[in-house]
Amino acid sequence: MDDLIVSMEHVYKSFPGVKALDDVHFELRSGEVMALLGENGAGKSTLVKILSGVYARDSGHMEIFGREQGDLTPKQAQELGVAIIHQELNMCRHLSVAENMFLGREKTRLGTLSNREMEAEASTILRDLKIDLDPRKVVGELPVSKQQMVEIAKALSTNARVLIMDEPTSSLTSREIEDLFRIIRELKNKGCGIVYISHRLEELQYIVDRVTIMRDGQFIASMNYQDTTMDEIISLMVGREIREQFPRVSCKKGKSVFEVKHLNAGHLVRDVGFQLHEGEIVGFAGLMGAGRTETTRAIFGVDPKTSGEINLDGRTVKIHKVADAIRAGIVLAPEDRKKDGLCTKLSIRHNIALPNLDTLCDKAGIVRRARETRMCEHAVNSLMIKTPSVDMDVATLSGGNQQKVVVAKWLARNSRVVMFDEPTRGIDVAAKVEIYHLMNKLKQQGIAVMFVSSEMSEIMGIADRIIVMCDGRITGEMTAAQATQEKILTLATRFDKKVATANE
Amino acid sequence: MQTKRLSPLRRFIAIRGMASAMIAFAALIVIYIVFGLREPNVFSTANILNLLRSMSKYLIIGIGQSYLLITGNIDLSLGSVVGMSAMISATLMTHGVNPLIAAFIALLCCLVIGLINGLLVGKAQLPPFIATLGTMFTARGIGYMINGNRNTDAIASGIGKEASDKFQNFFYYGKTMGLYNTFLVAVAVFIVFFFLLSKTRTGRHIYAIGSNVDAAKLSGVSVFATTTKAYMVSAFCAFVVGLILCAQAGMGNMEAGNMYEMYAVAAGVVGGISPLGGTGLLLGTFAGAAVWQTLENGLNMIGAQVGLQRIVIGVIVVFAVLLDVVVRRGSRKRIK
Missing domain, CATH: 3.40.50.300 (P-loop containing nucleotide triphosphate hydrolases)
Known part of the structure; x- marks a missing residue:
């Protein structure tokens, strides 16, 4: 049970302005749990997205079950036996366990659904994994941990042999984590290879066989878990020299x-x-x-x-x-600028003015245009937002300039x-x-x-x-x-x- | 770095929604000329005046619905509120109530429906389609009950011929400076709500919640207050159209305003108001209402059957939205 089922070599991937993966190596053997570790932005998700067919790599080799693979689509990857279990579960909450497991590949007889057959098969798979669950239960009524197990069972029902788990324990209680670990061991015995992504380093000791560490899109190290220490793992994860410039001004703390x-x-x-x-x-x-x-x-x-x-x-x-x-x-420049920060269908003027209309309007609630123009142009100039006019749509700006607009919204007032x-x-x-x-x-x-x-x-x-x-x-x-x-x-x-x- | 001030023309074109509005105006001119070439009477002064009067109803309800579309919602109760306004005011007048007081009571009733819509959508967060479907049935039901489940008598029977004529002239038959009063009422409504939408704080909030409700919330905008204001505007517009219909018929017709909510959507959408919210100008609604009425008028004048009229109008609405979707998709690609 020690054959290589995934092997990726010299994988490169870049997005506009960012080198997401830079000559990365990754190997997975059957029957092992491989922890993929790194800080946020180290390239872990990009790597597994290439493996599961979401992204295409720029260059490099990828072998799955000993066969060289070109660019995969998510469906092809699934057919090959690569399944990914996301942090946010992807399930139809209103359908039953069996219906979810067979979603998109329903079994039919003479064109009608054969529910009994699907339920029987779902039941077998669940029993195999020693999961106590009625396949007719509606998924939305199950606790998150059980939903996750349904997701795992679903992956197995597609004959997945490479399972990628992204932060699987983040929403589980200790009891549920125990259950999950038991199932992971079960999967190992069946010869599956598991890629385990987690920030909870102290969990690794219970299930992990090997670790691969990434940093800044680069492959740093790969080793047996037994041969390393937690301190070594942490220092490999963070051990970068700081390249960027951080302007620091000192002033008296008041x-x-x-x-x-x-x-x-x-x-x-x-x-x-x-x-x-x-x-x-x-x-x-x-x-x-x-x-x-x-x-x-x-x-x-x-x-x-x-x-x-x-x-x-x-x-x-x-x-x-x-x-x-x-x-x-008290003001907040929120995290997700597309979702929370900006009205992307509106102009820079409208966005900057929006939280400041109380100061920009007269008593009747009429916007004072000249005052507004002054405020917006001042903000655009002082933050060096690159745009021909404050009346341009924010959607036409680059990400950095959009972010500056989010900030500009709040700097025009005395906070x-x-x-x-x-x-x-x-x-x-x-x-x-x-x-x-x-x-x-x-x-x-x-x-x-x-x-x-x-x-x-x-x-x-x-x-x-x-x-x-x-x-x-x-x-x-x-x-x-x-x-x-x-x-x-x-x-x-x-x-x-x-x-x-x-x-x- | 100094931002450049754009030339007035480029600033004009850069206003979001202006391009669609201008396209609708261009389409209006083309449609008008095409009909005019087939039937010269289309160009007659009498017809132009008529056209302006008929489009007034679509313009006013179009304004109401546009407010909702821009917030990303919809008001299906609009047509029923039109009917309710006509029925309540007519019934009161047949009982001899002074037209001013009758109209005022009708206005209050309409605004209550607007407030309920605002509560259901803005506060209870029901899908606007469902909430206003409910008020749509309710409002017309109230109208029926007030009418006693029949059309009312002529309003002249209650308030007398003189008062009735005055009322009907003010809203429908009379002219001022050569234009029908109906059109002038519509223009007044247009100016008020154009100003409210483009120059005031409330207007900004309406665009903001339609564009991105989360970002608007995080900028301190009250979604409930803004949504309710939009529904109140739409209820007010429905009220005005109800009075116009009452004046036109001289009585309260049970089916007054039937389907108007949909005509209103069509007028807005043809004029470039995106049903997805956040964009559109009332200028576009003006053009949309005019296109709509010109089509109806022109098809009538050349003697097309009613069935064909409906088909043409249906096709044009879908085409307008399709254009919007295609343009949107195109611009999104460019940005990414």
């Missing part, structure tokens, strides 16, 4: 401006409390799904809070809706606290530096800056103080001088001991 106490909102914001001072940028580090975005949204009044107190300049402010936060002088959520994602280095300059300018003006980023290097380069979150909780805090990537990563993976009982 009084506390903003304080959040015991904030709770949903399961990703749990008892969060922190302070922001004048003249400092506070970085929020953590892995994806650590609850940082949720924290900013709860503060800003987008999502409801279950409890907590917010103080601004020593006074408690009540924030029930976004307008309350804006009025108080006390500005929260930036991943302000540099997906934009080029030059534009990043301009965003850093901007945050520095705010800092010098005495505005409290909260800077959420998943890129450790920029957080360490720009923030004066770093707060690390994991699983909805603040797990640690340090000054920029104390910070090391290892320290941050350790704190960022300090999950509640979910797997303590999974040890057998």
